[in-house]
Amino acid sequence: MDKPAGSASRATIRDVAAQAGVSKSLVSLAFKDASRVGEARLRRIREAAEELGYQPNFLARSLAAEGSPFIGIVVVDLRNPLFADIADAARAELDAQGQYGLITSASVPGVADEGERYGRVDDRVMTMLQDLRPRALLVIGTVADASALPRGVPIVYASAAPEAGSGHASVRVDDRAGMELLFEHLMERGHRRIAFVGGEGGGVSRSRREAYAASCRARGLEELVFPASYSEREGADAGARLLRTEPRPTAVIAVNDLAALGVQSAAERAGLELPRELAVAGFDNTYLAGLPRISLTSVDPCNAEIGRLAARRILAALQDPTALGGDELVRPGLVVRASTQAAPGGAQPASRAV
Amino acid sequence: MDKPAGSASRATIRDVAAQAGVSKSLVSLAFKDASRVGEARLRRIREAAEELGYQPNFLARSLAAEGSPFIGIVVVDLRNPLFADIADAARAELDAQGQYGLITSASVPGVADEGERYGRVDDRVMTMLQDLRPRALLVIGTVADASALPRGVPIVYASAAPEAGSGHASVRVDDRAGMELLFEHLMERGHRRIAFVGGEGGGVSRSRREAYAASCRARGLEELVFPASYSEREGADAGARLLRTEPRPTAVIAVNDLAALGVQSAAERAGLELPRELAVAGFDNTYLAGLPRISLTSVDPCNAEIGRLAARRILAALQDPTALGGDELVRPGLVVRASTQAAPGGAQPASRAV
DNA sequence: CTGAAAGCGCTTACAG
DNA sequence: CTGAAAGCGCTTACAG
DSSP: OOSOTTOOOOOOHHHHHHHHTSOHHHHHHHHHOGGGSOHHHHHHHHHHHHHHTOOOOHHHHHHHSSSEEEEEEEESOTTOHHHHHHHHHHHHHHHHTOSOEEEEEEOOOOSSOTTSOTTOOOHHHHHHHHHHOEEEEEEESOOSOGGGSOSSSOEEEESSOOOTTSOOEEEEEOHHHHHHHHHHHHHHTTOOOEEEEOOOSSHHHHHHHHHHHHHHHHHTOOOEEEOOOSSHHHHHHHHHHHHTSSSOOSEEEESSHHHHHHHHHHHHHTTOOTTTSOEEEEESOOHHHHSTTTOOEEEEOOHHHHHHHHHHHHHHHHHOGGGOOEEEEEOOEEEOOGGGOSOOOOSSOOOOOO | OOSOTTOOOOOOHHHHHHHHTSOHHHHHHHHHOGGGSOHHHHHHHHHHHHHHTOOOOHHHHHHHSSSEEEEEEEESOTTOHHHHHHHHHHHHHHHHTOSOEEEEEEOOOOSSOTTSOTTOOOHHHHHHHHHHOEEEEEEESOOSOGGGSOSSSOEEEESSOOOTTSOOEEEEEOHHHHHHHHHHHHHHTTOOOEEEEOOOSSHHHHHHHHHHHHHHHHHTOOOEEEOOOSSHHHHHHHHHHHHTSSSOOSEEEESSHHHHHHHHHHHHHTTOOTTTSOEEEEESOOHHHHSTTTOOEEEEOOHHHHHHHHHHHHHHHHHOGGGOOEEEEEOOEEEOOGGGOSOOOOSSOOOOOO
């Protein structure tokens, strides 16, 4: 018991140096580049460190050095399971490459404040992250304001689009390709009135709306856009509006699974029989889409792949910071499930109680 | 343009002092206790800070001072929407009380590694958090090993039970009360073979299994426990085992909504008609339970209340660190939905293709 | 109410 | 290969 119980203090580099009978700087060097320290002293230092339970203080190291040996990961939205999938894959890849530890710092956008913009990150969290000076930053999800992110650090987005001219990189699904897969599938099923729920909440949503518009134009279909952001709630609101449209669309593509869930909910509440009276599809292929009771057709962005690739972009940027920029689009698949399996039903069903 | 573009460096206390024509320590004091600084100099300091965009460096402050003016929040599981609800409420309460900033640091347990224990927190994240020396820590969710958490810091758990003798506090739902609500509801519906899915993955799961056992004993009902942790996947596995039991239970209580979802999925895949052939209920009352297509009866722990109370416990502990310990149990409600609305159906339904 | 000094735990040139 | 010194940006006594 060298330390008082419950003390937050840990052994310092000074303690280790004293115990090993060497100078502080040698201990520092031993932890940084062991090959430059003599064998005998190295062993003594390691034994001392082991015995004292020494671990370098993260703060002191970050403050003194040019930066800290870790990659910051910012998860923008704790409510979308998509992001946990990507974070897991990225983290596993970074771990596998050794040497770089990492911190996961997440912001919790207030879902209660409905009026608020999607993807607001906490300034204080970002300030702290900037002070910590990570070697690079992985931002998972769309942030409302990229200028709130730490500066002077290479940034790679996963499942989000960087602002033009920001010099940031991204790895995300090819929205045009995903949208085409959906249109091909839905048209093959006989759908011609295909609506889109989404377009709000930043880059990805906008990109998918544009892809939707392009797919409509290419086929001479009418564009039916019902603005929504990425949440179940917003999807449900847009879905309710959609159901009041005459003639009603026979199919809906939502900006993501969560919004698609909302459309399903709105349709259920309106008494529609799904999927006969309304086909619903989403993007992201989260586990929710795979639940038998949801069974949602969804564009599969290969989330694990996105996480892995984003991690690799970061590792590459550590080697050569100038080689960072550019977007990497992942070719998606389509997982067809029950939510789009029926032929278009009655566009004018017998009205039911809502 | 005082700074090179893209530089990570920010103005320091020295810059501000120079610009305002005062000493460093006066600037420090001005940010710490403005009332002790003369009016004229205070204004000059503030103007200088404003102009230079000065913000105190988090690291330097933490290193020099006894601790940092923030509350650490650890979200154990990014996949359970319950935790985001609690985190939001806690964060809002802390914000409302002013003065304490906060950081959300989340660990991402590997869902891919099925063999792994639930609630493992990343040692590196915890080490960093310890170095940052927050005033207190809010841990949301069950950690596998409390000894991995930072020491020397008051810790309050939300929706988790502290280890006995740890001196940590907790705010969580009263599992006995919740279980009783479920039993009363299910027995009123005529159920007598009521199974439990859960019991693994730490304190909360164990506590609910014990509550289940107590409720069974009090009513002379047979105990039918199918071990599972908190995930949809584990719930589905346990559900599949449950469905092979003869005679089959007519109702299932799952340790949480996610596991309940898994039970529903397993039953759907086995071709059962829900809720007629199997009533399913969960704990947590997350948004998932409220989706019309899920419509899961769930014990409502009042998540916002738990978050708020946990935040208040922390604020109280800041005043008086000795007054921390103890558990606070929140009295739950029950939200009855379609998943338990039918009377017990055929315990031996016509066999169907699986 | 104010300023010079020491120190938090580490790293980084820079001499030996 | 090794050690004394300066410094990262701040805070905290301590003397004026």
